Amino acid sequence: MKIAVITRSLIFSGGGERQAIQFSIELLKLGHEVTLYTTKHDSKGCFPDDVKKITLKTLAFEQKSLFPASLKRLPLVGDFFHMYAENRLAKRVALMIDSDTEVLNPNDSWGTHVALYFKKRNPRAVSVLMLNDLYTARWSLFDDPLFGGRKSLLKWPLYFLKDFFERTLFFHNLDSVVVLNNRTVGLVSHYMKKESVIVRSGVDLNHFSYRQRSPLQKDKPIRLFCHGIFYIHRRYEDAIEALQILVREGYDATLTISGDYESRDIFRAYYDRLAKLVEVHALSSRVTFSGLVSESELLELYNQADIFVSPAHLQTWGIAVFEAAASGLPTIISRTIGAAEVLEDRVNTMMVNPAKPNEIAEAVQSLVESPLLYDTIAKEANRFVRNNVSWRRYAEHMLAIFKKTYERKNA
Incomplete structure (x- = not known):
């Protein structure tokens, strides 16, 4: 099949970016013709080695805005100009895509705009959205009380109209929708009035190899590790608070947090909050912020750690x-992340409630006090990943949906 993978930008080394790139690599291995389309690409900041393995097309230049910056900052008016600008970008990317492309695979909501404009010229093509995250005017994970609460109810009529526009014009044009977890299935049904199916993301099993760990001891160094771009939903503050509890109770624990915190103002602001928290708790000698790391450095961080915390x-x-699991690390995860839907508490991971640092500390203590539990969770998690989570498996599931969708439309 001839497939276009579409994403708004490839600037950071994040999970969504890794998924789009690895999926493209697997499609090529399976003999398909695939091109990854985006508006812009940072050749140093976004998986530079992996991008070399695929065909990538980006816009040749940034189109200048037709409107003065002062108008964009106005309430409501700025939203309109932003939507207009994003649509212009979508139309330009749609014109880049080869006319004989059979399947469009947007990897974000913006990509649904590209799909609509391409299919107006090429009606036989199908669009299958991989919706990593749902952001609507009426719902976003940042509306959750842990991130500041709901938006003003006075704006809800406007939010409803904006969602109605997105739903009727773009989402309803999609031929299939794929999501990563059960919660998003419900959200897509409620807000976008669209059915969706679940396909779990993958991991490079050859890149992340299993390493046996020795049992932990309370009076010996215990190295905790977190990884991911510095979005506030990571809740790294909970890991820092858990570290304080462990140190107070006599554990020789340290924490390393890697991930980009410099590319955007919101990343930097979150990092500054965390740095202040570390200072308040006098943990500067025990907490390391590694920043953006290369793939080889990430491998080394996994190998050096004793427990991975999400x-x-x-x-x-x-x-x-x-x-982390593929690398042989026992993991401690929040019950509200998608991974918790497929893993089992105290079988192949340790689960905690969100915003409960004391539970993270207790989970670490359990892993230290029980060498059998530590070893069992590491081995069972690794077994689960190698049997159920891979980019090949992800690609095959997505391809099955592509073929079924294409045959249904063009029967």
């Missing part, structure tokens, strides 16, 4: 959890 709230999947 305290995120409402994260749709959690690729790093499975990378």
